[in-house]
Every structure is written in structure tokens, then in C-alpha cells.
Amino acid sequence: MENRSHAMLAGLFTLVFLIAAAIAAIWISKKNVPLKPYELVASSPVTGLSVQSQVRYQGVPVGKVESLRFIEDKPGQVRILIGVDPKAPVTEATWAEIVTAGVTGISNVELRDNGTSKVRLESSAQHLAEIPIKPSFLERLQSQGGGMLVSLERVLSQVEKITSDENISSITKSLKNTAVLTERLSRTVEAMEPGLKKFPKIMDGLSESIDKLNAPNGPMHQATLSLQSIRDMVAQMRVSTLPDVTALSVSVTDAARAFTLTSRQLGQSPQSLIFGLPRGAAGPGEPGFAGFAGFNSQAR
Numbered sequence: 001m002e003n004r005s006h007a008m009l010a011g012l013f014t015l016v017f018l019i020a021a022a023i024a025a026i027w028i029s030k031k032n033v034p035l036k037p038y039e040l041v042a043s044s045p046v047t048g049l050s051v052q053s054q055v056r057y058q059g060v061p062v063g064k065v066e067s068l069r070f071i072e073d074k075p076g077q078v079r080i081l082i083g084v085d086p087k088a089p090v091t092e093a094t095w096a097e098i099v100t101a102g103v104t105g106i107s108n109v110e111l112r113d114n115g116t117s118k119v120r121l122e123s124s125a126q127h128l129a130e131i132p133i134k135p136s137f138l139e140r141l142q143s144q145g146g147g148m149l150v151s152l153e154r155v156l157s158q159v160e161k162i163t164s165d166e167n168i169s170s171i172t173k174s175l176k177n178t179a180v181l182t183e184r185l186s187r188t189v190e191a192m193e194p195g196l197k198k199f200p201k202i203m204d205g206l207s208e209s210i211d212k213l214n215a216p217n218g219p220m221h222q223a224t225l226s227l228q229s230i231r232d233m234v235a236q237m238r239v240s241t242l243p244d245v246t247a248l249s250v251s252v253t254d255a256a257r258a259f260t261l262t263s264r265q266l267g268q269s270p271q272s273l274i275f276g277l278p279r280g281a282a283g284p285g286e287p288g289f290a291g292f293a294g295f296n297s298q299a300r
Helices: 003-030 137-143 145-162 165-213 217-268 292-299
Strands: 036-042 054-057 060-070 078-084 092-101 108-112
Touching: 054 078, 078 108
Parallel strands: 054 108
Antiparallel strands: 036 078, 054 060, 060 078, 092 108
16 A cells, blocks of 8 residues: 555656646746837936836736946936837837836836737837837826915915904805795794695686686576677678768758758849749750840840
8 A cells, every 4th residue: 555655646746847848848938938129218217117117918928128328428317128028019109118016116117008009010120110208197196296386375374264263254144044945934834834734726717717607508608699699780880870870961961952052042032932932044955945135134
């Protein structure tokens, strides 16, 4: 039994050793993959960044920092040489940010890409391609810190003015007045509550009254019929009575003219009322025509 157990342990050890050797071989083969060089030019401090610092593409480790050098003809700038896995999809839209990892103070190079370009950025040791560096979030926050402090001071100054003793007293009075007004409104609503409860009944009664007024035999219907009767009577008078009145007025006018003519004749010869109107002189061709001398004598 002991021989079997020893044999099993020996076999298990051999298996573990082979697996470890395979993993080591794979790791060594990966380490030997040549990295594609790229160049970064930093104008801001690269605190915490050093050789062998990690290079990540969208958070995934893809390489390392290979060297840090000053640019002699450009004071204030640092040349950073990085090596990136050739499989990393570095394109012409890729940019770099130097990001500090937590509170350790160690910085890494983060490669970002917004996907606006599909063209791969080719690079080699003879022809290095430059990846632009953009300020990280902390750098942007630091650059805007001065303006933010000024704005914060203004806000604090305004808050100080608002919280002055005079304003606090005014706000307290306003709150007290609001509380009093709220209490009065509550009492008013309570006093109006009985009337509000009767309001639906009043509206129902008003609706019934309107329905009665508009009923077929209701007051509104009778008033409409009366107006229609008056309209018909006026139309009938216009058609029948007015012509009669007009004829009567013409007759009266003729009678008045005849009376006027008669009055004139009576004024000229009153005896005509007894003997009748005098006969006119005979005209030419009539019996008893005396010629024009007779007309002259009558005229005289």
C-alpha cells in the first residue's frame, strides 16, 4: 500500500511540474513578443511615471514604458518611449493620458480611443509614430481649480450676505406670517365647508330649473310661441292693413281737394248753393255761340 501511495504522489508531482513548465513556457513566449514602439511628448509633469510603468489600452494591459528622456531643443517637454502589443488596436484617433493609480503615487499610461477612426497607426523603430497626450481628469481639475476657488469664494460671500442677522430676522418673520396665513386659510375652508357641501344640491336644482324652462311646454317654449305670434301679426298687418290705410288716406286726400274746390266756388258765387253752378258760355260750334265778343264781354 505504501508503494502505491508513493507512486501516486510521484505521478501527481510530475503532472504538476509539467503543467507549471507549460505555463512558464507560454509566459516566456509572450514576454519575447516584440512590442511596437510609439512616442509620447509630455508638456506637463510626469510625476510617478518610470521605466517599466504599465501601458493600458482602454484599461487592458498592452505594454510598458521603455524610456523617459528630455528633449534638448524643447525645454519643458519630456519624450516618453512606450512599447505596445502589436495586436492592440491603436488607431489614428488614439490618444494617451498619464493617470496616477490610487494613493500609491505610481502613474501609468492610459491609451484611449473614441472609435472615430479605423485606420491603424503604424510605427517602427526607424519611423516612430507620435501619440498625442491629453490632460487627465485630475490635470483638468487642477487647471480649473483657480477659477473654481474664485467661484466658491463668491458663493460663500453670497451665502454670508443671505445669512446675516437682518435677513435671518426677515426670514423668521416671513415664516411666522406664512404660518398665520395658513391657519386663517384653514379656518376659512372649515367655515366654507357646509356651504360647499350644499353646492352640489344647488347646482342640481339649477339644472332642474333650466330643464323646466327648456321643456316642450315650459316658459321658454311659450315665450317663443308668443314671439312667433307677434311676428305673424305684424307681417299680416303689413300685408293687409297697410294697403287699406293707404287707400283710405288717398280717398281722404281726394275728398279734401273736392271740399276745397267747392269752398272756392261758393266763395265766388254764393247763389250757386241755391240755383246751382252757372252755365258756362257756349263754345265755338255749340248752339248759342256769340263769337269771341261774348267771351270778351264775359271777361269784362
